Amino acid sequence: MNKDKQAGANMIKMTDIRKVYNTGSVKFEALRGIDVDIKDNEMVAIVGPSGSGKSTLMNLIGCLDTPSAGEYHLQDRRVEKLSPNQLAEVRNRDVGFVFQAFNLLPYSTAYENVELPLLFAGANNKERKSRVTELLNRVGLGDKMANKPTEMSGGEMQRTAIARALANNPRLILADEPTGNLDTKSGKEIIKIFHELWKAGHTVVLITHDMSIAGDCQRVIKLKDGLIDNGNGNGNKMV
Helix, strand or coil: CCCCCCCCCEEEEEEEEEEEEEECCEEEEEEEEEEEEEECCCEEEEECCCCCCHHHHHHHHCCCCCCCEEEEEECCEEHHHCCHHHHHHHHHHCEEEEECCCCCCCCCCHHHHHHHHHHHHCCCHHHHHHHHHHHHHHCCCCCCCCCCHHHCCHHHHHHHHHHHHCCCCCCEEEEECCCCCCCHHHHHHHHHHHHHHHHCCCEEEEECCCHHHHCCCCEEEEEECCEEECCCCCEECEC
């Protein structure tokens, strides 16, 4: 993999991002003021131990949550200023999600699972059929369109999830421990697909505990105790 591939303008720009969770009378600061820049068409891994803040950061990047303080620009949009409906639009149009647990609809076929974001986007039947067929063929599941998740292997379910994430052709692919429930062979095949997506022009952000996966990315963002870990034991805001 060519780690010297040039990335473009900012896809993600986060400035002094903080996230505080209130649990009764207890406040927990999951992110303590970090700055993160990720370029368009960059492949980045976010790593860190349990409780480091990486899941919180993933939720903020994917607009599943909003920061308590700080500024977040996704492409040219100021995310923390958006309404709930606008955030839902961003999630459906601009971000493709891939989760460790696949999050497929269990009683729907691979075709129907991939079709769902296109239904939300208002695509007509012809457009949906063409796009779903293209994507399932792209991830090697052209012969599994009628299969339900219970009729697939873990690797096939994750391939379906990747196809679904690509349905509306988002610039940003956000994957949370995408190989966590897979055997080694299937995991390598899934990471190969992410590399291909990056080479095709997508921005890919992987949340992972696997340093072998992180090492194949262009850049690694390490989190510790809600701060960027610069490797010398002290938190650092910038990455």
